[in-house]
Amino acid sequence: MDTKELKASLQQKMLETVEQQLKSALERMDEALEAVQSETKSTAGDKHETGRAMAQLEQEKAGKIIQTIKQSKNRVQGLPLDNMETVGLGAVVETQKGAFYISLAMGKLEVAGKTYFAVSPTAPIVQAMLGLKAGDSFVFNGITQNIEKIF
Known part of the structure; x- marks a missing residue:
């Protein structure tokens, strides 16, 4: 395997990891959305409002995680595959x-x-x-x- 193929394989492994993280975060987002919707149907007063607020916080947190994961994916895809002579990003x-x-x-x-x-x-x-x-x-x-x- 030449160096360009090796770097491409390393990138692919990283992208697989990022995709798995994204999938998990999207599932978490779906769970939070379902929790918000189920809390909306409840009529238990203060308990209802607290549960809804907690579910919305989880949804916001998952959204931030998804954004970070997408940024990581973009960084991985942007890594150079060319040979490098000095230690730096992509080496x-x-x-x-x-x-x-x-x-x-x-x-x-x-x-x-x-x-x-x-x-x-x-x-x-x-x-x-x-x-x-x-x-x-x-x-x-x-x-x-x-x-x-x-x-």
């Missing part, structure tokens, strides 16, 4: 301690039998290696690591 960085995909914080991704850690550009480990090239070293948590490959 895959291999060190003797692990392989990192500088993208969004999504944890472990398994592609072609190898584990990659999807990390945000703001993550402390990424901050320690931003702008470096293959062959450069950096120190993170008191441990020196060498950048073996960047693509």
Whole structure:
């Protein structure tokens, strides 16, 4: 698998995760909407108003989560697939301690039998290696690591 295919596979894994998050958030939104509608049918006075307000708050919260997930999806889709020479957004960085995909914080991704850690550009480990090239070293948590490959 060439580097462009690898990056495309990493992106696809991330998009699958984002889609699953979106599906869950939409289900949560539907549940909140149903709760609002069922509370509307109730005639229990103050209890009715409290239940309705709680359901509306859940609906608003789900709406904000959906918006955040959609933004994440757009960011993933916008990640570059081209090879990179320095550590930055969209780079895959291999060190003797692990392989990192500088993208969004999504944890472990398994592609072609190898584990990659999807990390945000703001993550402390990424901050320690931003702008470096293959062959450069950096120190993170008191441990020196060498950048073996960047693509």
